[in-house]
Amino acid sequence: MQDLSSLWQAVLDKLELMVSNVSFIMWFKPLKVLDLVENKKLIIATNSTSAKNQILRNYLDKLSSAVSDIFGSNLEIDILDQNEEIEYIKANGEVKKQKEYEVSKNPFNAKYTFDNFVVGKSNQFVYAAARAVAEHPGEKFNPLFIYGGVGLGKTHILHAIGNYIKEFNPNLNVKYITCNDFTNDYIESLGSEEKIKAVSAFRTKYRNLDVLMVDDIQFISKRTSTQEEFFHTFNELYQNNKQIIIASDRHPKEIETLTDRLSSRFTCGLIQDIQSPDLETRIAILRKKCQIEKYVIDDDVIDFIAEKLNTNIRELEGMLAKVYFLANLSNKHSATMEEALEAFNGQFEEDKNDGVTVDAIIDAVCKYFDITRQDIIGKKKSKDVVEPRMIAIYLISEILEIPLVSIGKIFGGRDHTTIMHSRDKISDEIKTSHKINSFISEIKKMLKSE
Numbered sequence: 219m220q221d222l223s224s225l226w227q228a229v230l231d232k233l234e235l236m237v238s239n240v241s242f243i244m245w246f247k248p249l250k251v252l253d254l255v256e257n258k259k260l261i262i263a264t265n266s267t268s269a270k271n272q273i274l275r276n277y278l279d280k281l282s283s284a285v286s287d288i289f290g291s292n293l294e295i296d297i298l299d300q301n302e303e304i305e306y307i308k309a310n311g312e313v314k315k316q317k318e319y320e321v322s323k324n325p326f327n328a329k330y331t332f333d334n335f336v337v338g339k340s341n342q343f344v345y346a347a348a349r350a351v352a353e354h355p356g357e358k359f360n361p362l363f364i365y366g367g368v369g370l371g372k373t374h375i376l377h378a379i380g381n382y383i384k385e386f387n388p389n390l391n392v393k394y395i396t397c398n399d400f401t402n403d404y405i406e407s408l409g410s411e412e413k414i415k416a417v418s419a420f421r422t423k424y425r426n427l428d429v430l431m432v433d434d435i436q437f438i439s440k441r442t443s444t445q446e447e448f449f450h451t452f453n454e455l456y457q458n459n460k461q462i463i464i465a466s467d468r469h470p471k472e473i474e475t476l477t478d479r480l481s482s483r484f485t486c487g488l489i490q491d492i493q494s495p496d497l498e499t500r501i502a503i504l505r506k507k508c509q510i511e512k513y514v515i516d517d518d519v520i521d522f523i524a525e526k527l528n529t530n531i532r533e534l535e536g537m538l539a540k541v542y543f544l545a546n547l548s549n550k551h552s553a554t555m556e557e558a559l560e561a562f563n564g565q566f567e568e569d570k571n572d573g574v575t576v577d578a579i580i581d582a583v584c585k586y587f588d589i590t591r592q593d594i595i596g597k598k599k600s601k602d603v604v605e606p607r608m609i610a611i612y613l614i615s616e617i618l619e620i621p622l623v624s625i626g627k628i629f630g631g632r633d634h635t636t637i638m639h640s641r642d643k644i645s646d647e648i649k650t651s652h653k654i655n656s657f658i659s660e661i662k663k664m665l666k667s668e
């Protein structure tokens with residue numbers, strides 16, 4: 219249970235990130251929360267009629283969205299001006315500020331639903347598997363292991379499963395936790411004064427679940443006790459046909475800190491990857507986002523953003539919000555290419571790499587190491603070829619931001635995990651190896667001078 223003012227503070231914290239600094243100070247900071255009526259209606263007071271009108275006119279969507287994120291449900295929001303506030307207090311007696319509110323907080327983000335998830339070639343299998351698991355937890359794919367790059371919708375899918383089960387199977391005990399929170403929770407119980415009790419409470423909490431979702435498992439620490447604990451939690455749930463769903467930015471085999479026995483547990487269900495969306499899907503995602511956030515944005519702007527940003531969906535959404543914000547600033551009804559170009563302004567600077575192509579990178583690497591194109595793309599495993607190949611992969615991925623799968627195709631149909639491994643290896647080595655570092659900067663110089 220939390221008191222209303224701390225929940226309201228959380229709403230404000232969220233809003234602060236959603237609106238400009240000026241708007242926040244002008245319109246949101248002065249708001250007072252008065253009451254929460256029957257867990258359904260939130261009563262908020264402003265300090266003037268014009269503030270009330272401003273919020274109703276321009277910010278109601280954002281306010282509602284922050285409220286629903288924190289309170290976990292779509293509350294009705296009543297905004298009062300000063301006179302209405304006085305009336306309200308008269309009619310309802312002392313304002314119930316001190317009262318504790320039992321907010322049945324849904325831990326899942328209300329926006330991350332299956333309905334709001336755009337399905338395309340890149341994510342259709344993950345979607346289908348997640349859907350099956352949500353409909354029949356513990357019966358279909360267990361564990362379901364989802365992996366893919368940053369901002370491709372893994373967390374969204376986990377929440378969608380959670381939201382679905384909360385709606386259609388509310389008696390089930392479902393938990394979503396990030397790997398870091400799981401670890402902290404466990405360590406905290408170990409450090410507790412009443413350690414035995416605390417650890418046993420920890421175990422009861424996790425082992426009595428019907429569905430456990432662990433996000434970002436790649437952060438699992440090397441610490442053996444945590445992995446051990448997770449291993450036992452996993453086994454207990456698994457043996458009782460409870461559903462386990464795990465998300466990661468890479469395949470279990472690529473998580474260096476993961477013990478073999480956990481890795482092999484993860485591989486005994488379904489492992490499904492989520493890829494970068496193709497152009498069509500990116501456009502559909504942006505359209506959906508406009509619909510959800512009620513953005514009015516010209517079609518050519520949407521196409522433009524979708525073409526320019528091609529890997530991370532979070533970045534796509536960020537750019538869309540920025541463009542919309544710029545249009546709003548100049549009181550435009552609809553965001554146009556003018557705002558899009560402005561929003562991308564900084565980005566184009568970095569795109570000075572434009573003109574560098576996959577071929578140019580491969581040629582430069584071959585020239586630098588004095589090997590042939592055939593060598594670098596082919597299957598040769600000798601060291602004098604393997605290292606240049608990894609460097610070329612790294613450079614293509616870093617400079618051109620081409621999806622791993624496509625890079626795999628360029629390099630003779632290699633699997634994208636292999637490509638990811640090469641890329642990560644070089645990007646790690648850059649930090650420690652002077653030799654690799656100078657290879658990379660020399661080759662980059664060659665590319666620039668072309």
Ligand code: ADP
Nearest residue numbers: 334335336368369370371372373374503531532
């Ligand atoms: P990840 O956990 O893989 O890093 P998230 O799940 O946080 O990525 O997704 C980043 C953002 O992109 C979220 O706002 C999410 O709603 C959105 N998103 C990702 N995939 C889709 C999709 N297929 N349809 C609609 N929105 C998506």
Ligand code: MG
Nearest residue numbers: 372373374433
């Ligand atoms: Mg995530």
